[in-house]
Amino acid sequence: MKELDEFLLARAMEHDSPTLLFRLACEYLISAKVIRPGPVTVVKRVAHAREVARRETFDRLAREFTDERRAGLDGLLVVDTAIGMTRLRWLGKGPVEAVKTEIAKLEFLRGMDAHRLDLSVLPAERRRFLATVGRRLTAQALARRDPERRYPILLTLVAQSATEVLDEVVQLFDQAVSARESKAERKMRGALAERAKAGEDRQALLDAILAIVADPVVPDEQVGGLIRGERIGWERLRAAQSAALPPLPRDHGHLAALEGSYGYLRQFTPQVLEAVPLAGGNAAADLLAAVRILRDLNATSARKVPAGAPAGFVPARWRGYLQDAAEVGDTSAYPALLGVVRAAGAA
Template identity: 60%
Template sequence: MATRVFSDEELEALRSFPMIGKDELIRYFPLTPADEAFLRKFLRPQTVLGAAVQLCTLPWLGFVPDEVPWAPPAAAGRLARQLGLPVEVLRGYEVSREQTRTDHLRQVAKYLGWRPAKSLELKELDGFLPARAMERDSPSLFRLGCEYLRSVKVIRPGVVTLLEKVGTARQAAEQETHARVAHLLTRERGRGLDNLLVVDPALRSSRLHRLGTGPMQASPNSVGGEVEKLVFLRGLDAHALDLSALPAERRRHLAQIGRRLTAQALERREANRRHPILLTLLAQSAVDVLDSVVQLFDQTLSGSESRARIKLRNELAERAKLSEDRLTLLDEILPVLADAGIPDEAVGTLPRQDRHVPADRGKRRGHGAALPRPRAPAVAGGLLHLHPPVRAEGLEDRAVQERHRGTAADRGPDDPAGAERGWRTQRPGQGADLLRAGPPRSGDVYVPGSRRYDNPETYLFKPAQWATHRAEFCRLVGKSSDASEALPLVMDELDEALADLEDTLGSGDGPVRLNDAGELVIPPLTAEDIPSEAEALHGELDSITVDYDRELAQLDEKGHRPLRTVSVDEPGAGL
């Protein structure tokens, strides 16, 4: 059972000394005069220093590793300096009999008020773990059990023993989970949950894998795929599943297991373990897919609008370029048309000779090679009005065309011209009008059932819900739940506070005062004064830190290093 939670290296780390930091060294490894008097009862120097290591390690880790002689060198050196002993004598503690070290630990535990983990203490642990197993996985539950034992001053038992307790609590949590959702697991729904693990020939994968695969990018196809998932989940009533009987952490933990395990691994589990996982995964997927649909639609719409705006800008630039070319051409044509001395048959050739363009360019553009002189004013007028309105074919967003005609700021919602241009008042529930009026602002539209886009008011207590929580809340804050009793007390507190404020303002020389204009002046809050005892303790800690660094340097010079050190990043460090 233990190896299924931790690896062999992690188990070894849980049984050994971790590396120690400055905070732990300062907190757990000072010796009081009473501690020194207790340690002097041991006769030999190595016994005194070994017992001192156990005395400080027990409150630090909650247990004492077997490798007492190989305690962290900084901790051993600090204890040796306080006891006036050379740190090298600790190596002699290794030759002591195991029974002797156990007797020393028993005496140290009795001095500190710690108890061994016997049947009564283990029974109390059995009552503590199951309630927390609903919200935590095995590693977290193991560490929580260690913290509990340390808080009640019970020496941590062996790692395997504690992991067996954790496994028992986990099994009880699984049974409790199934009992709380049993009313939702009908026969038809059970078959639907099992079908999630079957490979669909059309998808070439299981529905479970399909639900766990998110979109690669925001596009209309991605929106369609997410909508298809949402329709499938709605068909299973995933959005209507009421899992409030399970704690939120438990639901999140089961959903994570469902995403992490493959369909084959889930299929090998028993039904009473598999179905709650799939049920919570469905409910969580319904919320996640709904959020994904809204987000993808928003991103796709914004991308389409951006691309439409770029196309519109490019067309406007092309229009300006064509207008510039036509104006240049008019500058060359109009003087020829207006010159009565140029014969009619030479009108079409002179501009082309000046511009050095092919003679058939006018034909390719659709213009005749020669222009009759009587039609010159009409031709000139036509050339001046050849540039048509901007063509909007191919633009991806109708909203861009509306913005090109005018803005909502130019025409209000009640303006008839604004109404002709397609602008509408932004009202929730009118999706088409919202799109035509521009992107909705935050709070205009809420998506029921969503976690990211739902109305925040849905997270507040309803009056019926508050009635069940009012008594507990009033007990925690020390107020009466009866308004007839609580309101007069609050009014008295208000009157007292206002009286104090009036006295402060009346003096005129306090930090809170009224200026000449009758305005209330409140200066910035001052920092809390630090007591002198805290200042003295801060100076003592600084001196201890300097001594600690000096001890480390001396130990490095002498080469006193443990045979094995455990990194603080390894599991179980600091337990």
């Protein structure tokens, strides 16, 4: 029975289901070639293992339950007038489209040092089980539980929430930037289509000129006269020249189409860059330096990018925007900042 208790305790630290533990106990007895006791006896050993697992869980986490930590965990069960609900329910609400809402959750959890909690003393399955219990129970139900059961549940809940909310912030930010980039791409394609329509006359003119130039029957000395004279004429040539369009940038105007989304991205990008820690190897050094510059600009409400700011991480198709801005001395042009924002979002 002692060996059975030890086996059940190890399993109970991973799984709390009585049915599962009963079945595992029976399988253990079969493998040990022991005649199974009566079902009531096995059920009692399962209940004993679950109770010992509960005490063991609390004992392993006891060092985390300082007076300040207990007060913070109990505060999750009290209605917060600022949000009109308990923080427990607030954290349990799924991610919304507003990035700022998830950032507020992340800052709240970090205020509780949830991101620094080390719960490796508990098996991963035990941590997941306790966090699931915390999400399933109401604040009133948790408040009625004794401290040895309540605090481990709340502690694992906030620790897991800190990781999940951070992932949600990154995901929502990526979705927001990607959606605006897709919208800009559609806008760019529409502009290219309009440009193609506007260039039909010039294309027809080019075809007419090529027909003259490439005609082997027409002598070279008559080519200019035919183009400017009877076949095409000065009027058509001047009209085509006045309707000439500026050359397209390397990305066909994709980044320029993002200019209209800059104000929207600015609503939450500074908070995301401040809240989300970024790290990388040597290849990401320029990108990380650019993010630090952005953070400084956001903190001081400045807009001018300092001289010598790294730009090696910016895609080649966008570097022309940076060069154009540098040539005219525009250190606050949107392409420079959007290039950093998009690269950070992609990272």
